[in-house]
Amino acid sequence: VERSAASRILSAQLWNEGKPGYAVTTEDITLYIPPGLMGKNLHMTVQQTSAEIVMRFSQVFDELPPLFQTLAKILTIATRRKFFKLPRTILWEVLNDLVSEGVDSEPMAAVLNELVDMFLLKIEQVKNEEVVSFLNPAFLDIIIDVCTPVQIRSIATALIERLEPILKRDFRIPLVIATLHGMLGQLESMQRHMWSEGFKVLLQEGKDWPESERMRWCELIQDEISAAGFNVNEILAGQALCQIPAKKAISHRLPMLKIYQGPITIGPMSHALGVLFTNIFHEYGVFHGARKSSVCRLRRSMASSSSRYLRQMECLENFLDGYGLSISREEKEREREIITALAKPASREEDAVAKAFVVLDDYIPQFIEPRMERLYSLVAKLREEGIPEVVMNAQPAIRRAYEALQVPKNRNDAAQDALMTLATLNWKPKPVPEQLCLIYYQTVARLRNKVLKRLTPKQLVGFRHQQSVDDLEAFLVVTPLLYRLQAKNLQGMKRSTSTDFYE
Numbered sequence: 001v002e003r004s005a006a007s008r009i010l011s012a013q014l015w016n017e018g019k020p021g022y023a024v025t026t027e028d029i030t031l032y033i034p035p036g037l038m039g040k041n042l043h044m045t046v047q048q049t050s051a052e053i054v055m056r057f058s059q060v061f062d063e064l065p066p067l068f069q070t071l072a073k074i075l076t077i078a079t080r081r082k083f084f085k086l087p088r089t090i091l092w093e094v095l096n097d098l099v100s101e102g103v104d105s106e107p108m109a110a111v112l113n114e115l116v117d118m119f120l121l122k123i124e125q126v127k128n129e130e131v132v133s134f135l136n137p138a139f140l141d142i143i144i145d146v147c148t149p150v151q152i153r154s155i156a157t158a159l160i161e162r163l164e165p166i167l168k169r170d171f172r173i174p175l176v177i178a179t180l181h182g183m184l185g186q187l188e189s190m191q192r193h194m195w196s197e198g199f200k201v202l203l204q205e206g207k208d209w210p211e212s213e214r215m216r217w218c219e220l221i222q223d224e225i226s227a228a229g230f231n232v233n234e235i236l237a238g239q240a241l242c243q244i245p246a247k248k249a250i251s252h253r254l255p256m257l258k259i260y261q262g263p264i265t266i267g268p269m270s271h272a273l274g275v276l277f278t279n280i281f282h283e284y285g286v287f288h289g290a291r292k293s294s295v296c297r298l299r300r301s302m303a304s305s306s307s308r309y310l311r312q313m314e315c316l317e318n319f320l321d322g323y324g325l326s327i328s329r330e331e332k333e334r335e336r337e338i339i340t341a342l343a344k345p346a347s348r349e350e351d352a353v354a355k356a357f358v359v360l361d362d363y364i365p366q367f368i369e370p371r372m373e374r375l376y377s378l379v380a381k382l383r384e385e386g387i388p389e390v391v392m393n394a395q396p397a398i399r400r401a402y403e404a405l406q407v408p409k410n411r412n413d414a415a416q417d418a419l420m421t422l423a424t425l426n427w428k429p430k431p432v433p434e435q436l437c438l439i440y441y442q443t444v445a446r447l448r449n450k451v452l453k454r455l456t457p458k459q460l461v462g463f464r465h466q467q468s469v470d471d472l473e474a475f476l477v478v479t480p481l482l483y484r485l486q487a488k489n490l491q492g493m494k495r496s497t498s499t500d501f502y503e
Contacts, residue, residue, distance in 0.1 A: 076143040085131035174198035253356035267478035272309035274440035287349040301434040306343035375474040394480030397425035
């Protein structure tokens with residue numbers, strides 16, 4: 001989670017500075033996250049994410065009795081770094097240090113049990129010792145916000161005194177003491193010493209740990225040091241630093257394929273394309289631990305979307321043939337072969353990546369974009385010949401929107417009228433049987449954005465198509481044509497099903 005958050009922060013910084021993403025990658029496209037950036041994510045508080053949670057948790061804290069609030073403040077300052085859970089005995093000792101009249105063990109147990117019943121705290125057994133922590137870490141951000149500087153100083157001092165005698169019991173304890181010294185704003189040398197001690201204890205404790213577990217804690221210590229503004233190499237000099245393994249990023253073609261949205265020009269064919277292209281992106285995960293059930297669903301989805309796309313393509317090409325806008329049989333056959341190859345299961349990770357290159361470098365420029373040009377020629381012919389039969393027999397919303405586009409006026413105004421007609425008559429696209437994210441559906445809102453929004457050259461690199469009123473006009477012709485094909489296919493399926501039943 002921290003790696004993901006660090007990547008987002010890094011991308012935001014690059015965006016603000018106007019730098020491309022590859023500015024922080026190596027030659028083999030390996031992302032380099034600067035030291036300490038992950039640690040800075042710990043400073044993202046709940047106040048920055050949810051005002052509603054802040055209001056509710058603040059109300060809960062305000063209604064707690066004074067003793068409960070003091071205990072919560074001690075636990076907050078001790079477990080500020082979420083990797084540490086405070087031993088119950090230490091919590092009791094620090095509470096007695098701060099409360100003048102003292103707290104006996106029985107009232108202490110009653111307070112803890114009541115906070116557990118309120119779903120604020122949890123008590124666990126770790127290494128034959130009870131440890132206490134907050135059930136919801138967001139509560140820490142609320143409580144630390146109401147602690148005064150005097151309270152923070154007195155609690156941190158008491159915690160240091162009680163934790164130092166058990167310094168070598170757990171490698172996390174020196175790290176917490178270093179953080180507490182940082183909160184006091186003094187004894188920089190003690191901070192350095194505690195980080196070094198924590199690292200030594202970790203190496204000793206983690207001899208028999210799995211490599212991944214030991215590396216995770218090594219990385220956390222280094223991030224703690226970097227986030228505090230110190231040099232890791234200086235503090236841990238002479239000790240084995242953990243080397244964070246660099247992972248090669250996936251090909252940039254795959255994410256570009258995932259965000260690709262088919263042009264509205266080809267109507268419902270874009271839905272089938274969206275399913276197929278998104279599945280090619282997810283096919284990469286087949287070779288990286290995807291569940292068997294997900295793989296089976298992916299294969300079925302790719303097969304059904306590709307076969308539907310080929311039927312729609314044949315129907316549209318036959319329609320274009322009638323207006324003298326046909327392509328050669330060889331081109332049709334080549335396109336069919338490409339779609340069939342894209343839907344075929346990849347046997348290797350490299351094959352899945354190669355599909356993305358085929359789509360973006362070959363299929364879209366050689367087949368999608370030329371088809372869009374032929375559809376522009378089609379709608380220009382239809383303006384002269386009148387409303388075609390396929391539109392006359394379409395849904396009222398489609399027919400009236402197409403008629404609004406034919407009114408002799410400014411084309412952008414006519415497009416606004418057509419879109420308003422679709423919205424007024426509550427037109428919606430028909431869903432596809434496969435899983436398809438809502439953003440890929442050609443809803444009225446999506447049509448409006450596609451037609452009226454002007455893309456910058458940088459946006460065109462990702463979105464590929466700058467669409468206009470002509471694309472909307474083609475959409476209003478192609479959509480009823482392909483919906484009629486879909487209705488015929490459904491009728492044919494019903495007939496075959498009933499025939500099979502009686503047979």
